[in-house]
Amino acid sequence: MVAIETMATIAEQQQDFSILPELPADVFTAPLKKPAHVGDDWLEPKQTEYTSDDDAIWNDLFARQMEVLPGRAASAFMAGLQKLNLNRGGVPEFRKLSEDLGALTGWSVVPVPMLIPDHVFFWHLANRRFPAGNFIRTRETFDYIQEPDVFHDVFGHVPMLTDPVYADYMQEYGRAGWKAMRYNHLKALGALYWYTVEFGLIEEAPGDIRAYGAGILSGPTEAVFSVEADSPNRIMLNVDRVMRTDYVIDDLQPTYFVIESFEDLYRQTVERDFDRLYRSLGPSFTYANSAVIDVDDVLHRGTQEYWLRGGRGSGATPI
Ligand SMILES: C[C@H](O)[C@H](O)[C@H]1CNc2nc(N)[nH]c(=O)c2N1
Ligand SMILES: N[C@@H](Cc1ccccc1)C(=O)O
Ligand SMILES: [Fe+2]
Numbered sequence: 001m002v003a004i005e006t007m008a009t010i011a012e013q014q015q016d017f018s019i020l021p022e023l024p025a026d027v028f029t030a031p032l033k034k035p036a037h038v039g040d041d042w043l044e045p046k047q048t049e050y051t052s053d054d055d056a057i058w059n060d061l062f063a064r065q066m067e068v069l070p071g072r073a074a075s076a077f078m079a080g081l082q083k084l085n086l087n088r089g090g091v092p093e094f095r096k097l098s099e100d101l102g103a104l105t106g107w108s109v110v111p112v113p114m115l116i117p118d119h120v121f122f123w124h125l126a127n128r129r130f131p132a133g134n135f136i137r138t139r140e141t142f143d144y145i146q147e148p149d150v151f152h153d154v155f156g157h158v159p160m161l162t163d164p165v166y167a168d169y170m171q172e173y174g175r176a177g178w179k180a181m182r183y184n185h186l187k188a189l190g191a192l193y194w195y196t197v198e199f200g201l202i203e204e205a206p207g208d209i210r211a212y213g214a215g216i217l218s219g220p221t222e223a224v225f226s227v228e229a230d231s232p233n234r235i236m237l238n239v240d241r242v243m244r245t246d247y248v249i250d251d252l253q254p255t256y257f258v259i260e261s262f263e264d265l266y267r268q269t270v271e272r273d274f275d276r277l278y279r280s281l282g283p284s285f286t287y288a289n290s291a292v293i294d295v296d297d298v299l300h301r302g303t304q305e306y307w308l309r310g311g312r313g314s315g316a317t318p319i
């Protein structure tokens with residue numbers, strides 16, 4: 001029998017907040033921390049000036065992607081790379097890039113120091129400005145970085161913004177943020193972004209699956225893994241399903257969702273009211289990131305071998 005005194009002691013211990021670190025006195029009232037030189041729009045006053053080492057890192061990353069992307073990246077992405085001349089050498093200059101992109105679809109690219117708050121991110125997208133991290137990774141972090149740098153943001157995202165339908169989708173996604181925040185379902189809308197803008201696949205012709213997601217296209221491994229490996233599921237995009245699906249942020253995806261075309265993506269999202277969907281969502285994700293459920297239109301049912309062997313850092317080979 002556990003004595004009543006012991007129970008009380010445990011309860012008392014649980015009330016003892018002295019074991020927690022001290023919080024700063026102004027924790028609830030202090031303005032959000034941001035670098036002193038960035039304004040309320042979270043933009044850098046001007047783009048970083050890159051060293052020749054930085055430019056060499058860009059060139060090497062670019063060359064490495066070109067080894068794997070032809071035949072695996074969406075045609076719209078490859079066309080965008082061409083239209084914007086992203087292979088001029090060195091980190092692209094945002095001003096010139098914005099001029100060229102602006103002439104095509106009215107989008108511009110603006111420099112931000114880091115991940116910016118959700119509402120600011122949405123506000124820029126809604127105004128057809130793509131916020132791009134303007135720092136570049138180092139040789140030490142050449143293969144993997146957690147925060148989006150200029151290579152991920154500019155090489156990965158910007159070429160797709162030359163596609164008129166995709167360009168409109170991104171703006172509408174920005175506008176959609178406000179509603180999602182009011183319903184307290186930003187995570188669900190974030191899952192849609194994740195499985196389309198970051199890790200989307202497109203079936204360009206029967207059996208010809210290509211990547212258009214920036215998270216795939218800015219790295220060498222996932223560009224191959226996403227379209228060719230046996231491990232991941234490939235399932236046709238279904239918005240109600242995707243917005244209930246958990247995702248991984250630090251490893252290759254267990255599941256990719258495939259669109260038929262960018263018009264199909266636009267129809268499924270922009271041309272539909274999400275109110276009913278938001279009202280029907282629970283407080284957390286319903287489906288695991290590796291799940292296959294009965295409503296799925298499955299193109300490839302993954303073995304999940306990479307994931308089951310332990311994923312990143314386990315020595316499991318992706319392909
Ligand atoms: C869903 C949410 O809006 C999303 O994670 C945003 C947040 N802030 C960001 N900030 C930057 N710079 N880049 C991004 O891709 C994002 N993503
Ligand atoms: N049509 C969606 C908005 C949306 C547009 C584009 C992408 C995602 C969502 C809504 O009513 O909320
Ligand atoms: Fe991204």
